Amino acid sequence: MAELYQTQRAMRNMRRAALQRGVIGILDIGTSKIACLVLRFDGTGTFRETDGVGPMAGQVNFRVIGAASTRSRGMRRGQIETMAETERAIRTVVAAAQKLAGVRIDHVIACLSGGSPSSYGLAGEITLEAGKVAEHDVASVMAACEVPDFGRGREVLHAQPVNFAVDNRSSLADPRDHVGNKLFCDMHVLTVDGDVMGNLVQCIRRCDLELAGIASAPYASARASLVEDEQELGAACIDFGGGGTGVSIFIKKHMIFSDHVPIGGNLITQDIAQGLRVPLPVAERLKTLDGGVEATGADDREMIDVGGNTGDWETDRRTVSRADVIGVMRPRVEEILENVRGVLDAAGFDYMPSQQIVLTGGGSQIPGLDGLATRILGPNVRCGRPLRIDGLAHELTDPSFSSAVGLALFAAHPQDEWWDFEMPADNYPGRSFRRAYRWFKNNW
Amino acid sequence: MPVVIDHRPGKQGTHEPARQRRDPAPSRLKYRLERMWLTPLYRRMVRVGVPAFLIAMVAGLWLADEDRRALLKGGIASVVDKIQSREEFQVRTMTIEGASPVVERALRAMLPVDLPASSFDIDLPALRIQVMQLDAVESIDLRVKPGGILSAVVKEREPAILWRRARGIEILDRGGHRVASVTSREVRPELPLISGEGADMMTAEALNLFDAAGPILPRVRGLVRRGERRWDLVLDQGQRIMLPEHGAVIALEAAIALDRAEDLLARDVTTVDLRDPQRPVLRLGMDARNTIRGARGLTLLGPDGKPLEEETKS
Numbered sequence: 001m002a003e004l005y006q007t008q009r010a011m012r013n014m015r016r017a018a019l020q021r022g023v024i025g026i027l028d029i030g031t032s033k034i035a036c037l038v039l040r041f042d043g044t045g046t047f048r049e050t051d052g053v054g055p056m057a058g059q060v061n062f063r064v065i066g067a068a069s070t071r072s073r074g075m076r077r078g079q080i081e082t083m084a085e086t087e088r089a090i091r092t093v094v095a096a097a098q099k100l101a102g103v104r105i106d107h108v109i110a111c112l113s114g115g116s117p118s119s120y121g122l123a124g125e126i127t128l129e130a131g132k133v134a135e136h137d138v139a140s141v142m143a144a145c146e147v148p149d150f151g152r153g154r155e156v157l158h159a160q161p162v163n164f165a166v167d168n169r170s171s172l173a174d175p176r177d178h179v180g181n182k183l184f185c186d187m188h189v190l191t192v193d194g195d196v197m198g199n200l201v202q203c204i205r206r207c208d209l210e211l212a213g214i215a216s217a218p219y220a221s222a223r224a225s226l227v228e229d230e231q232e233l234g235a236a237c238i239d240f241g242g243g244g245t246g247v248s249i250f251i252k253k254h255m256i257f258s259d260h261v262p263i264g265g266n267l268i269t270q271d272i273a274q275g276l277r278v279p280l281p282v283a284e285r286l287k288t289l290d291g292g293v294e295a296t297g298a299d300d301r302e303m304i305d306v307g308g309n310t311g312d313w314e315t316d317r318r319t320v321s322r323a324d325v326i327g328v329m330r331p332r333v334e335e336i337l338e339n340v341r342g343v344l345d346a347a348g349f350d351y352m353p354s355q356q357i358v359l360t361g362g363g364s365q366i367p368g369l370d371g372l373a374t375r376i377l378g379p380n381v382r383c384g385r386p387l388r389i390d391g392l393a394h395e396l397t398d399p400s401f402s403s404a405v406g407l408a409l410f411a412a413h414p415q416d417e418w419w420d421f422e423m424p425a426d427n428y429p430g431r432s433f434r435r436a437y438r439w440f441k442n443n444w
Numbered sequence: 445m446p447v448v449i450d451h452r453p454g455k456q457g458t459h460e461p462a463r464q465r466r467d468p469a470p471s472r473l474k475y476r477l478e479r480m481w482l483t484p485l486y487r488r489m490v491r492v493g494v495p496a497f498l499i500a501m502v503a504g505l506w507l508a509d510e511d512r513r514a515l516l517k518g519g520i521a522s523v524v525d526k527i528q529s530r531e532e533f534q535v536r537t538m539t540i541e542g543a544s545p546v547v548e549r550a551l552r553a554m555l556p557v558d559l560p561a562s563s564f565d566i567d568l569p570a571l572r573i574q575v576m577q578l579d580a581v582e583s584i585d586l587r588v589k590p591g592g593i594l595s596a597v598v599k600e601r602e603p604a605i606l607w608r609r610a611r612g613i614e615i616l617d618r619g620g621h622r623v624a625s626v627t628s629r630e631v632r633p634e635l636p637l638i639s640g641e642g643a644d645m646m647t648a649e650a651l652n653l654f655d656a657a658g659p660i661l662p663r664v665r666g667l668v669r670r671g672e673r674r675w676d677l678v679l680d681q682g683q684r685i686m687l688p689e690h691g692a693v694i695a696l697e698a699a700i701a702l703d704r705a706e707d708l709l710a711r712d713v714t715t716v717d718l719r720d721p722q723r724p725v726l727r728l729g730m731d732a733r734n735t736i737r738g739a740r741g742l743t744l745l746g747p748d749g750k751p752l753e754e755e756t757k758s
Binding site (some may be wrong): 070088089092093094095098099102103104207209 | 472478479495
């Protein structure tokens with residue numbers, strides 16, 4: 001854990017340095033597209049009331065000065081499959097965004113959607129010797145959390161303290177200076193496959209960029225698409241991506257659960273290509289332009305040319321009705337939603353006080369998806385768009401960019417993580433001088 | 445898909461040539477160069493530093509040769525000379541207005557160049573300062589007029605008063621500035637005369653005093669500045685009127701009124717002392733005092749002011 005502490009501290013320092021310099025890049029590497037935003041932190045804090053961008057969530061202190069997105073390459077199921085291809089895609093999008101912004105970016109914050117994330121709820125408790133919660137007690141209660149065996153090669157991506165309790169007073173956001181005998185802490189830890197994360201880091205390094213932070217994609221898209229009271233009262237954000245569907249549950253402004261369903265939009269495209277015997281680009285076009293999940297009578301009569309250049313006239317002149325497309329898509333979408341239902345059930349979403357479900361990501365733009373989701377997931381479903389941030393072009397505000405926007409918010413206002421607190425003194429074996437200093441400070 | 449499909453043999457597939465899709469990703473070298481170009485320091489260096497260095501280096505190398513430097517200098521000088529000696533800039537004549545012949549001659553002598561000359565060679569401010577050093581000139585307006593005329597409008601100082609001092613007699617204007625020197629008083633008999641150290645500083649007051657001395661002006665010899673403080677009005681027959689430091693004109697008018705009423709100055713009075721205006725004092729002449737002493741039965745006074753011996757009297 002000490003090593004993780006060091007690497008995360010190093011990333012945090014790099015992010016601070018980038019904020020000091022004023023320019024930071026956001027790199028959202030997804031399975032179907034890669035987006036790059038260039039943020040400038042001008043630090044004036046001047047609030048510009050331009051096209052509906054409010055002062056909420058504190059996004060006034062940065063603006064987007066360059067944004068680009070390109071088709072993703074070499075990615076499958078949210079993971080890097082061909083490193084060189086992904087590196088080229090990153091170079092493409094970074095070069096385009098830099099050109100638009102006119103500045104060079106050195107530090108990027110990236111997100112990781114795949115890597116089979118698994119989340120753990122940890123609990124820890126310590127006895128307060130001073131009868132009062134001091135600064136270092138917060139760190140030691142987090143260090144006292146019982147850490148289960150994450151498995152081989154797992155890396156901690158997020159470790160956020162969710163709740164503190166002193167004696168019988170629970171749900172404290174900041175327990176410092178509370179008087180009591182015992183301090184309890186609940187922590188949410190998200191682990192991912194270390195090799196997947198290492199591949200991503202390696203890819204970004206090879207583009208001459210420094211990684212200043214890494215976040216989970218479902219977490220980032222929930223930060224962008226859940227409004228503040230949904231985050232406070234409890235909501236689930238479902239991010240329909242190309243390679244997988246991310247699920248994250250928020251309550252009291254903290255993520256308490258996150259999981260990943262490895263079925264995404266690319267599989268729907270593949271189904272259409274197989275079911276209608278069309279090439280993948282045509283299937284993708286059919287899905288995005290004519291897709292849907294609810295067939296009506298009019299859809300039977302609406303015939304779509306699928307085309308083709310096989311040379312066989314009969315095959316090239318084929319048409320399919322829109323109902324056929326819908327008939328292929330719907331079972332797969334239902335399967336995704338049922339898997340999501342399973343994930344939510346496993347997380348105990350039914351026992352949450354508020355059961356708001358927000359659909360976001362590129363897949364949430366399928367017409368009629370919210371009706372189908374209402375039938376499967378629960379009554380309170382809405383389609384979420386990311387928060388409006390300053391300077392972002394209008395075509396980049398659709399739901400598929402919610403994780404990029406969420407990463408921007410994450411860059412501006414990161415939530416407390418375990419490594420943001422001072423490491424407890426007894427974990428520094430060699431630094432007895434500092435321990436002695438702290439002992440004097442605490443006892444005199 | 446095209447609207448019309450050509451089904452002729454050998455024509456199929458040619459209308460859609462298989463385009464080689466170019467990789468949109470920049471190569472690693474191009475990516476690095478772009479990033480380098482976006483670095484502010486590098487960008488400034490390439491845009492400003494390198495051109496400036498190249499220009500400086502080329503100029504330096506070209507000028508390193510002595511002959512080229514001389515050539516460049518000579519070229520610039522000849523161009524400047526050619527422009528300055530154009531017909532439009534030539535000054536042919538000099539006109540002088542309002543100057544006496546002496547001043548005019550001096551002015552012509554002061555012109556540093558021989559006419560005709562280029563107007564670039566005549567430094568008008570320097571010439572003006574030089575001319576202003578002539579005492580006789582109060583102001584001068586020098587300008588080059590179209591047609592190649594150097595026009596000088598001179599205003600000379602007007603002689604107002606004569607000042608006798610140890611070095612000789614000088615003519616002053618109303619402001620006390622020297623105009624010229626004269627060898628004797630008779631050269632300018634119409635001008636009043638003053639003398640004494642610091643008299644030139646107070647010429648205005650002196651002129652006012654001469655105006656106020658109207659009725660006795662024929663008898664006035666001149667004014668004497670005493671101790672750079674006050675005036676003495678000297679009349680003929682050795683009489684003098686000592687005027688106070690302040691209100692000298694009023695005191696002089698009072699003396700003239702006294703003279704009118706009592707015929708004061710016609711009597712044997714050597715000095716009318718008005719230094720204290722409240723208490724005028726008269727100093728009598730020797731004859732008057734002896735007359736008074738004789739009437740009182742006192743011993744008479746000699747020409748040295750001492751009482752004569754009894755024997756000489758008797």
